[in-house]
Amino acid sequence: MAEPLLRLADLRKHYGGLAVTDGVSLDVMPGEIHAVIGPNGAGKTTLIHEITGLVAPDSGQVVFAGRDITRLSRPARVRAGLARTFQITNVVAGFSALENVALAAQARVGSSFRFFRAATSEVALNEAALAVLAEVGLADRATVLAGALSHGEKRALEMAAALATRPRLLLLDEPLAGAGPEETARLIALLTRLKAAYTILLVEHDMQAVFALADRISVLVYGRIIATGTVAEIRGNAEVRAAYLGEDDA
Ligand SMILES: Nc1ncnc2c1ncn2[C@@H]1O[C@H](COP(=O)(O)OP(=O)(O)OP(=O)(O)O)[C@@H](O)[C@H]1O
DSSP states (O other), rough: OOSEEEEEEEEEEEEEEEEEEEEEEEEEETEEEEEEEEESSSSHHHHHHHHTTTOOOSSSEEEEEEEEEEEEEEEHHHHHTEEEEEEEEOTTTTSSSSHHHHHHHHHHHOOOOOGGGHHHHHHHHHHHHHHHHHHHOOOOGGTTBBSSHHHHHHHHHHHHHTTTTTSSEEEESSSSTOHHHHHHHHHHHHHHHTTTTOOOEEHHHHHHHHHHHHHHEEEEEEEEEEEEEEEEHHHTTTTHHTTOOOOOTO
16 A cells, blocks of 8 residues: 555644644545545644644654654745645735745745745746646736735635645645635636645535545544545444534535
């Protein structure tokens, strides 16, 4: 069997008396979309933060591509191939779509913000940024200020910014949050396309989207994974249905 691209081993994080991550172990296999679902406050965002390095776990390990990255800095994790999008839309409104992507690409090579202007004039950087915009269907919106994009386009731009770092693993924190039905359909189509090229860890509340996209699902409840399995296994799991999925979802 292939080695997991990401392995979480017995991760634990307490805030005071609250065990927010309570011994989470999870493998993300190369090429899969692995969804993490769970009720509000289950600890999903904290788990993503522990993977990206924003929150340090009290104990346990984060192993990425065979390397223990538990204590690595956030930029070092990005350089190793971890990219994320945020739950709250996170683009620079006053920059064009192209500039936003170029800025993200620069983060990967570690150059500082003040070299930004010079760098965007580089033909190669612009071409690479354009290619990434095309990947998410925004090529014809390259010169539009990010602040003027629709909500769904901003989410796609966030994904482009993440892709610009040339990730091996894409962490998506609620990419469909706040999207209307049409935008949701478009974003699901985009994620389906990205699925062919990237390994993805997806945190998402929209169960129809999760069932349509995920290869495997892990269910997090009060900081613990209560089940991991295929869509069919999770939908048919009585404990999951009782703890989380309503009859409508299942
Ligand atoms: N820095 C912190 N200090 C104290 N408590 C925290 C902190 N961060 C998160 N928590 C608590 O940890 C629990 C899990 O929060 P987290 O945001 O990870 O859950 P979540 O599953 O992402 O929720 P949601 O689906 O609502 O986004 C919550 O009870 C939250 O109040």
